[in-house]
Amino acid sequence: MHAWLCENPVGVDALTWKELPTPQPGPGQVLVEIKAASLNFPDLLIVQNKYQMKPELPFVPGSEYAGVVQAVGDGVKHLKPGQRVACLSGTGGFGTHTLAPAALCMPLPDAFTDVDAAAFTMIYATSWHALMDRAQLRAGETVLVLGAAGGVGTAAIQIAKAAGARVIAAASTDEKCALCRSLGADATINYSTHPLPGGFRDAIKEATGGKGPDVIYDPVGGDFAEPAFRSIAWRGRYLVVGFASGPIPALPLNLTLLKGASLVGVFWGDFARREPEANTRMMGELAKWYVEGRIKPVIDRAMPMSELKAAYARMGSRGVMGKLVLVN
Structure with missing residues (x-):
């Protein structure tokens, strides 16, 4: 697998595209092949060491993504290999693969495109x-x-x-x-x-x-x-x-x-963490609204994952309308 690695959180320019070993999921995890990942404001703050969550170094940024489950760890019952999911896990999205907490993965109805799914949850x-x-x-x-x-x-x-x-x-x-x-x-x-x-x-x-x-x-x-x-x-x-x-x-x-x-x-x-059942009901209703055509993410543009730094620059220019999405 390849991913954008943050080894020193001093800004976007320090990110490097590296080949890494493809991990295997542990208990409660799934391995996701990433199809699309969206760029959110916290993704900028986290590589500048300005976000409230400070992951252990090195880490792969990218809080929100969509893809296909490749393997599941012990204890994972509601997901299976080949299933399309969206996930917002805080890190891991700006690469070709990531390990995701299964509990944070939302199975996707067929109506969702990868780009829309990656831009949806947050x-x-x-x-x-x-x-x-x-x-x-x-x-x-x-x-x-x-x-x-x-x-x-x-x-x-x-x-x-x-x-x-x-x-x-x-x-x-x-x-x-x-x-x-x-x-x-x-x-x-x-x-x-x-x-x-x-x-x-x-x-x-x-x-x-x-x-x-x-x-x-x-x-x-x-x-x-x-x-x-x-x-x-x-x-x-x-x-x-x-x-x-x-x-x-x-x-x-x-x-x-x-x-x-x-x-x-x-x-x-924190609402999702403290009130998981209410959050699950909310996400189910939102997915239903998407399928019914009542809501749809506004996509500023979809860019290749290799152009992540250019996407960060566009977000910093305040010219973005809707969401920026990186695709593999």
């Missing part, structure tokens, strides 16, 4: 857990999605619309706003033409008729958080999903009092 699980579980989104409510043209943002638009909500999508270019409208967004806000903080707040006010959004889905953080939260509706729920812009914002807590609003943390990974 964005839809995060967005469903945020909107449907943590925010208890109801039909007829208004959702403001920040960073709406990214992976989790595009998933949030689709899930919110499928749940009967009105969606306002905020993105940084006219092209990204057009993508959001094509996914069903009812209104869009271009950050560049409605600058922070006043222009952005005015645009939110106009888009909601002065009421403010009932739910704010924020994977961006930074300077967007406070003006967005100041715009929230009475009894609104502000979903803290991530901090793609870099800085972690500090919000004046009196705003929660004035709006009767809630700050709600979203940590899907």
Whole structure:
């Protein structure tokens, strides 16, 4: 097998493509031949030693992938060789093969393509857990999605619309706003033409008729958080999903009092670990929605696995719409 190896987590340039022994699965593991792997923001942080999870060196990055089971270890009953699966295991995806925990592998319906399967779990699980579980989104409510043209943002638009909500999508270019409208967004806000903080707040006010959004889905953080939260509706729920812009914002807590609003943390990974049965039900529902055509990952582009460093560079340029996927 071959894989991109991180021997020193000082950044993308230190990754090397190496031939490694093909491992055999131990108890509870499966050997997966990787067909496609998606690039997520944590995949950048982990090779820079900036992610909360710090794997033992050396390691193969690539948190999310899809492929075919080649062999199963002792105790694995629900998977068999030749079965197609998707997995989000944190590492191992940027190569030709990997050992995956069987418990984290989702058997794939025939309708799934490899590329869609590799781009599916993180964005839809995060967005469903945020909107449907943590925010208890109801039909007829208004959702403001920040960073709406990214992976989790595009998933949030689709899930919110499928749940009967009105969606306002905020993105940084006219092209990204057009993508959001094509996914069903009812209104869009271009950050560049409605600058922070006043222009952005005015645009939110106009888009909601002065009421403010009932739910704010924020994977961006930074300077967007406070003006967005100041715009929230009475009894609104502000979903803290991530901090793609870099800085972690500090919000004046009196705003929660004035709006009767809630700050709600979203940590899907720990939800899956702590509440595995609820997570399994959620993933089953999401797979059903995919088969029914209600949701589908937005793929920015699929690139050969050999072009991983170029994919990282494209992600860093902030030009990605949806997900980048590497294919073998």
